Amino acid sequence: MTPIVAIALITKLKLIFETDKQGNKETNKFLAFQNGSFPVAKENFYFMQPDKYGIGPIDTAIKMFDFANTFNFVSEVDDFIKPGSDALEDIYYDTLKYAIPANNTRGPEQEERFMKAIAFLNQAIELESGEQTTYLANYDKYEQLYKIAVSEYKNRELAYKNATGDGAEELKAKWINDESALKTDIERNLLNWETLGKRSQVEKYLGDFLALSAASPTKTIADLKLEYELFTKATTIDHLANELNYIPTYFSPVNFFEDETGWHEISLDKSEVQSLVKQAPERLKNLYEINDEHIDINTVRFEYTVVDIIREWLHYNDFLLQPFWKLPAASPPLSDGIGGGNLPAFPQKIIFVRKLSVETQSTVPAEPGGTKRLFDFLFQKLKPAVKTTLLIQTDLLTKKRNEQLFKTKEILLKERTVPDESRLIRGKKITFNPRFMQTTRLAKPTISRFYKAQWSPKVFASAGIKIPEIITPAPPVTITTGSEIELLAFICNKVPGCPAPDPTLSWDD
Numbered sequence: 001m002t003p004i005v006a007i008a009l010i011t012k013l014k015l016i017f018e019t020d021k022q023g024n025k026e027t028n029k030f031l032a033f034q035n036g037s038f039p040v041a042k043e044n045f046y047f048m049q050p051d052k053y054g055i056g057p058i059d060t061a062i063k064m065f066d067f068a069n070t071f072n073f074v075s076e077v078d079d080f081i082k083p084g085s086d087a088l089e090d091i092y093y094d095t096l097k098y099a100i101p102a103n104n105t106r107g108p109e110q111e112e113r114f115m116k117a118i119a120f121l122n123q124a125i126e127l128e129s130g131e132q133t134t135y136l137a138n139y140d141k142y143e144q145l146y147k148i149a150v151s152e153y154k155n156r157e158l159a160y161k162n163a164t165g166d167g168a169e170e171l172k173a174k175w176i177n178d179e180s181a182l183k184t185d186i187e188r189n190l191l192n193w194e195t196l197g198k199r200s201q202v203e204k205y206l207g208d209f210l211a212l213s214a215a216s217p218t219k220t221i222a223d224l225k226l227e228y229e230l231f232t233k234a235t236t237i238d239h240l241a242n243e244l245n246y247i248p249t250y251f252s253p254v255n256f257f258e259d260e261t262g263w264h265e266i267s268l269d270k271s272e273v274q275s276l277v278k279q280a281p282e283r284l285k286n287l288y289e290i291n292d293e294h295i296d297i298n299t300v301r302f303e304y305t306v307v308d309i310i311r312e313w314l315h316y317n318d319f320l321l322q323p324f325w326k327l328p329a330a331s332p333p334l335s336d337g338i339g340g341g342n343l344p345a346f347p348q349k350i351i352f353v354r355k356l357s358v359e360t361q362s363t364v365p366a367e368p369g370g371t372k373r374l375f376d377f378l379f380q381k382l383k384p385a386v387k388t389t390l391l392i393q394t395d396l397l398t399k400k401r402n403e404q405l406f407k408t409k410e411i412l413l414k415e416r417t418v419p420d421e422s423r424l425i426r427g428k429k430i431t432f433n434p435r436f437m438q439t440t441r442l443a444k445p446t447i448s449r450f451y452k453a454q455w456s457p458k459v460f461a462s463a464g465i466k467i468p469e470i471i472t473p474a475p476p477v478t479i480t481t482g483s484e485i486e487l488l489a490f491i492c493n494k495v496p497g498c499p500a501p502d503p504t505l506s507w508d509d
Contacts, residue, residue: 007277021150035081102214120205167270263355301355308348
């Protein structure tokens with residue numbers, strides 16, 4: 001894939017995932033591609049349903065530790081993921097410890113409304129399918145389905161708007177024929193979000209919850225600090241006083257790697273390339289060695305799915321972004337809003353891809369026994385200095401993960417000598433059922449943020465991607481890969497100026 005094609009495809013992905021329904025840039029998030037240090041294989045996700053796949057408690061615990069330690073990182077604001085040296089959970093906990101709350105308190109009537117909001121959002125419901133969920137989780141599910149429909153519309157709309165030259169008329173005709181159906185799909189998913197997802201009710205109670213959290217900041221922060229400490233105590237391994245900690249971090253949906261779940265297609269046609277390159281930011285073009293503007297593909301197609309990272313302990317919207325707290329005067333900000341600070345950004349969603357198909361314009365021999373990922377196609381023509389930086393960072397991250405994983409395995413395997421496997425995680429007995437792994441938890445404060453999406457304990461580790469050999473038929477050559485998954489990129493939250501205390505509140509200065 002020549003640099004100009006790679007730049008066009010990256011630009012299209014950014015236009016899909018970094019913009020709203022109208023195509024306007026969303027400043028609170030950005031797409032960051034993995035740097036080569038996040039390989040995954042399908043079997044690393046089986047621990048989410050251990051009975052189904054025959055995963056034992058020790059292997060399950062190892063993968064949970066590995067996932068939490070791998071994906072809870074602070075990121076720089078960049079086109080590639082650049083983890084900082086401090087863990088996300090450490091930055092968050094330090095913020096809870098040193099946060100200065102405003103001096104207001106909820107009255108009895110406000111407290112009643114506050115508890116009513118929490119009760120509604122956490123209320124357990126059973127769907128017609130038999131699925132156990134909550135009102136908030138159900139809302140999240142239908143919101144995501146609506147966003148997927150919007151993404152599919154944007155993918156096709158961008159192809160129509162940017163198509164020029166050979167093949168453009170065919171793309172434009174297909175758009176004219178399909179646009180109505182794509183809009184209908186958006187409208188149907190929006191209606192389902194409004195009705196089945198009870199959008200207006202959920203958003204009313206979410207609004208009450210956020211507003212009333214701010215009405216008693218001292219209690220809110222104290223409860224969140226206690227909740228975090230309970231989570232860490234419930235997930236500490238203590239073997240001969242050698243403690244090993246992790247903070248529970250999961251993903252949703254639990255079965256995203258299965259064929260029957262929601263995978264969707266993104267494509268790039270050669271007729272789109274020139275127009276997309278014109279829209280590409282200069283910083284992206286500067287990553288590549290662009291010797292010519294040769295377009296060496298007819299089409300690129302692949303399936304994708306978006307997976308949420310679930311951090312039950314991280315209160316982003318309902319604490320970090322709220323105006324009822326501040327830091328001591330000498331403290332650096334969490335974020336200055338432009339990429340600086342202790343918490344400029346962090347990953348919130350992961351984009352996985354599979355079934356890559358690249359139709360080239362000329363016969364090119366396949367690499368014998370070779371493997372190809374979309375990542376390889378996109379970034380094989382980076383400038384040497386950029387490649388060197390990525391390699392150094394990849395080596396550091398891989399070494400750090402391997403060290404953590406070795407320590408985790410060493411301690412957990414020693415625990416095999418403990419007859420009662422429930423002692424694997426102190427204060428927390430692991431049990432399994434076919435739907436999801438549940439845990440018997442320590443009591444949590446009522447302020448607890450609700451379970452986002454389909455909550456289930458889950459995690460991944462690293463074991464490499466298994467990709468079939470490249471298939472090279474007669475010209476034009478179509479290079480394809482199988483259904484094995486590849487982690488391509490992260491959708492990151494870009495933290496605005498934070499903290500942003502409200503000067504109209506009462507503060508102890």
